[in-house]
Amino acid sequence: GIRLEEELIRIRQFLQAAEIDFLLEGNPKLTNTSLITENVLSMCIKEAVTNVVKHSNAMACWIMIQPSRTDLTITVKDNGTGISGDNIYSKGHGLQGMRERLEFVNGTMDIVKGGGTTLVIRVPNAFK
Numbered sequence: 779g780i781r782l783e784e785e786l787i788r789i790r791q792f793l794q795a796a797e798i799d800f801l802l803e804g805n806p807k808l809t810n811t812s813l814i815t816e817n818v819l820s821m822c823i824k825e826a827v828t829n830v831v832k833h834s835n836a837m838a839c840w841i842m843i844q845p846s847r848t849d850l851t852i853t854v855k856d857n858g859t860g861i862s863g864d865n866i867y868s869k870g871h872g873l874q875g876m877r878e879r880l881e882f883v884n885g886t887m888d889i890v891k892g893g894g895t896t897l898v899i900r901v902p903n904a905f906k
C-alpha cells in the first residue's frame with residue numbers, strides 16, 4: 779500500500795514528464811482516514827491521472843483535497859477534451875476498477891463532464 783503523500787510525488791513527476799501543469803490544493807497528509815481507504819484513494823488518483831495523460835490532451839490537471847467533519851473529498855480535474863460516448867465504463871477497466879474499490883470502503887465517485895473531465899471522489903472519515 780502507499781500513502782497519498784508519496785503517490786502525489788510520483789504523480790507530480792509523471793505529469794511533468796507529460797508536460798501537463800499540475801496544481802495541488804489541500805493537505806495530502808491525511809489524519810482522519812483509515813490506511814485501507816488511503817490506499818484506495820492513492821490507487822484511484824493514480825488511475826485518474828493516468829487517464830488524463832492517456833486520453834485528455836489537457837494542458838493542466840488539478841487535484842483538490844478537501845476534508846470535512848464526516849468525509850474526505852478528492853477532486854481530479856483536467857481541461858482536456860472530456861470523456862465522450864455513453865457507455866464509458868465499457869471502454870476499459872480503470873474507471874470500473876476505481877468504482878469497485880471505492881464501494882469496498884463505502885466511497886463514491888461522480889464524473890462531471892464539461893470544460894474537460896472532473897472526477898469527484900468521496901470517502902468517509904475513520905471514526906477514532
Ligand code: ATP
Binds near residue numbers: 834
Ligand atoms: P484501462 O484503464 O483499462 O487501461 P482505459 O483508460 O481506456 O483503459 P478507463 O480508465 O475505464 O479505460 O476509461 C474509459 C474511457 O474513458 C477511456 O477509454 C477514455 O475514452 C475515457 N476517458 C477517461 N478519462 C478521461 C479523461 N480524463 N479525458 C478524456 N477521456 C477520458
Ligand code: MG
Binds near residue numbers: 870871872
Ligand atoms: Mg484508464
